[in-house]
Amino acid sequence: MRRLALTVPTLLFVACAALPPAPPPLPAAAPAAPAAEAVVVPNPNLVLQDIPPIPAALAQQVARYTDFRGHGFLEWHPTRREMLVTHRKAGGSTTQLFRVTAPMAEPEALTDFSEPVRVASWEPQRGEYLVFERSNGGDEADQVYRLDVADRQVTLLTDPTERHEIQGWLHKSSQLLVGSVPLDRTAQGGSREKIRQTLTLIDPANPGQRRKLAELPGTGWGVGGVSWDDRRVALTRYISATESQLWLLDLRNGKTRQLLPAPGSKRKASFLAAGFKRDNSGIWLVTDRHGEFRQLALYDLGRRRLLPVSRHVAWDVDQIGASRDGRLLAAQVNVDGRSEVRLFDARSRKERPAPALPPGGVRALGFHPQAGELAFSLDSAKGPGEVWSLDPNAAKGAAPVQWTRALAAPGVDPQAFGDQQIVRWKSFDGRGISGLLSLPPERFGGKRPVLIDIHGGPEGQAEVGFMGRYNHFVEDLGIAIVQPNVRGSSGYGKTFLALDNGMKREDSVKDIGALLDWIATQPRLDASRVVVSGGSYGGYMSLAVAATYPQRIAGAIDVVGISNFVTFLRNTESYRRDLRRVEYGDERDPAMRAFLERISPLTNASRITRPLLVVQGRNDPRVPYTEAEQIVEKVRANGTPVWYLRAENEGHGFRRKENADFQFYVTTLFLQQTLLK
Structure with missing residues (x-):
């Protein structure tokens, strides 16, 4: 080795000496192949089409947002x-x-x-057992079970060939009211033209003891309270978001009679029963009979009079709870998308001072x-x-x-998340539209890309509340989120609620066009980088926006959305069909059918030219999976990139964490490729 230890002068000398000719160069070595990037393997219940592999690094980066x-x-x-x-x-x-x-x-x-x-109730006398609802794979064919708390023994109480709902208890005995409707899987041809709803009284402790109380025409019936003497049941018949009726059922003979609106009246309104007054002289309810908003009211059975209670509250009352002694009422009031609690004296029908609550929106309430x-x-x-x-x-x-x-994952402080703000803009006809805006932290400079996330329903509402996984988009990716309440949304009065019905359906899509105009005026928002997303009816809206404004968006996300109103109405479960016809229009009418075909995204799929992500549950009874598959096929025919994710064990939205997590990974990658490149 010492002979290689040359001094610098020696090296210089050698370099200058005459050398033999150099041999020809060797062929260049091929570059080493990079190590294969680790990817997330989807679980066996997920079907993926044209979705790129999900890097494991992406899943690791977002993991802290998946465990709230x-x-x-x-x-x-x-x-x-x-x-x-x-x-x-x-x-x-x-x-x-x-x-x-x-x-x-x-x-x-x-x-x-x-x-x-998600739905359960204690046996009301001693609470030794409870009853609960459960379906299978997202099919919403709910069955009612008894759970004995002492030994966790579970007993099926209902007929699996039908769909069932817990409707309440009698007061003096542990007998349960259950509402039931037949399912299409038991119908000839897989569909039913006529549906009847059954109300049954069951003793969960002795399931063989049951009594059919009534067979009610159509669907939309629900128990709104049992009289304290167990003689009568208040029923709500829900016809649409803007129309419902108050009925009374006599438990002794099974007879029913309509209370509101009075039989023969042509004035439609919403009447939603919420329980009997403690002396059985009246029924508490919420109604928009006296104005734009749903108010707390009392129907006096003896005088047949409707007495307003919260007329001074210019917002919808969404829920009522009554104390068992009959002295106090608690009302959940929707104030511009923020839910509050108001208290009322049940005897004087006067409002009491509101209690001071922690920050946030009220989601459920009840008196001990x-x-x-x-x-x-x-x-x-x-x-x-x-x-x-x-x-x-x-x-x-x-x-x-x-x-x-x-609870949140380690390293996440939800208290650091930004608040939502209410924003407003003018639509094509001058009508004011509002929504919620979540802006990224100030550390994200320049104009920020935008995700427009549209609620379902269509009579739903974007309310102030927790955004869960979507906080990653705002906090880490710097994406602004707008949640619009387009016309047809609840919470802004019955006139606004009806503005998208029937032939007015496209006006709600124009509200999003006006939102795109508004985004272009905002200094922190980038109108050239917008993705529109939505679930259920919001999925239809996302597809419709993609077809109507293809040059103004970067991509679209459709989750369990309607792609063709005619095929949707034909294939949705029969117990839902008539309720949806009131909202969207009756496809059996030739003029309405032609209109629904014309405005459906499937008809206009050739105009969807921006990347599309479609998410669907295979067992969805509301918006069948065929709605997703037909739009995927049609849009792909344009040469448009379409990612398709289907879960075989889900229905109208993903409920299992492992599926919801993978959907979030796919959505994140889609937004990265459409908004952040």
């Missing part, structure tokens, strides 16, 4: 100061039932199924049957649902009591 776990209030225990709530446990896939035995106590799991459980304590769920832009309670009769300034704490 809040709680939703369902019901107080009938005798103890404890609650029944919904929650997803750590590592769990679906929402299940839990009980919380004291404020901030560790929730105790009552169910642990592969299918989600014995103590009168009021429980409620809250969420906000800064966190998922938490459950609280308050004593309405406590001294002024008494603080609410927190019962549950929402």
